[in-house]
Amino acid sequence: MLNFNFFMPTNIHFGQDKLKETGKIAKLYGKRAFIVTGKKSARKFGFLQTLENSLKEEKIEPFFFEKVEPNPSIKTVENGASLFKEKKCDVIIALGGGSALDAGKAIGVLATNQGPIQNFFGKNKVKNPIPPLIAIPTTSGTGSEVTPYAVITDVKENNHQKKILSDPHIFPKEALVDPNLTFSLSAEVTSDTGIDALSHAIESYVSRRSFPLSESIALQAIEIIGKYLPKLINSPKNAEARSQLMYASMLAGIAIAQTGTTLLHAMGYRLTSDLGLPHGRANGVLFPYFWEANFSGNPEKFSRIIGYLDESAGESQKKNASESALLLKEFLYRVGLPRDLNIKTNEETIVQFAKEVMENKKKMASNPKILNMDEVVDIYKKALQC
Ligand SMILES: [Fe+2]
The missing domain is CATH 3.40.50.1970 (Rossmann fold)
Incomplete structure (x- = not known):
């Protein structure tokens, strides 16, 4: 019901x-x-x-x-x-x-x-x-x-x-x-903010607080970002792409206004406050590993998303946690996520970040899957190559 x-x-x-x-x-x-x-x-x-x-x-x-x-x-x-x-x-x-x-x-x-x-x-x-x-x-x-x-x-x-x-x-x-x-945004800001909008849309769509109306809004945002963000990165003055991206980020905002975000945002905040990464880039760095860890929480939804981000994705790739995470990573690189961030951190810091994230009961409850401390540490470690 x-x-x-x-x-x-x-x-x-x-x-x-x-x-x-x-x-x-x-x-x-x-x-x-x-x-x-x-x-x-x-x-x-x-x-x-x-x-x-x-x-x-x-x-x-x-x-x-x-x-x-x-x-x-x-x-x-x-x-x-x-x-x-x-x-x-x-x-x-x-x-x-x-x-x-x-x-x-x-x-x-x-x-x-x-x-x-x-x-x-x-x-x-x-x-x-x-x-x-x-x-x-x-x-x-x-x-x-x-x-x-x-x-x-x-x-x-x-x-x-x-x-x-x-x-x-x-x-x-x-x-x-x-x-x-x-129109005057730099390529870097276009990429960082576009990835933030994408993370809002995906997090809302896979959130356990989502419902059909929020899902349809979030999915529309994912579809538009999948289609237009790569175009915009290649041609920053493309008026139609600028307009579509702004529409999609607004849709994603409407979606998270209903469902909130998930653990990805909670994890990303520390990369911004402590390591200085722009907000969207912080989400982007963690995203493929967050994706893989959460995939089994709702495989149908994750598989559907990948179809919008990579039209050439095969059925078996879409249904596989690590293969689809790799496709997401490639999409993020295509839209400007730097391949090498050269972040200097250590295990002690990461464990501290993870402890704080584990205390965020609300974000955990929205997450597609309940993760344990080791899994959260693992996402940070893989993303930060630590
Ligand atoms: Fe955000």
């Missing part, structure tokens, strides 16, 4: 030049807009100028907070929230990659709830609705424009921990999804 809950309250505006419509949409929410964005690209590529023009046309006053770093810190979020309150803004516009969007959500939380932000890490801890949030992604990766998640980094000496804030209150009110904003 079917039994599920599907909640997606974000109003999505998808298409080229949607950035120019920001003013009209922001007008619904007030007169003073607080713009949360990164330190360089959005200004350099002219997105902030387009945004400012659009706001001014509607007589909305913009306040720019161009301070978000990759993997945004608690300090950045606190500073942003203070400025939001000081300037008495009505609406938050977060423009950028996942970091800017997540920072925008967390700033929103502190704008209407008594801090510190650490009080809201975890699930469903936010009491008051956040100010209206308009999310404008500039990468095709996180899908944060349609999720109730924000990942914030708790910076401590020698120990940067990724903390997740998950709450329906932080779903953006509006998502302006404009593929034009991804």
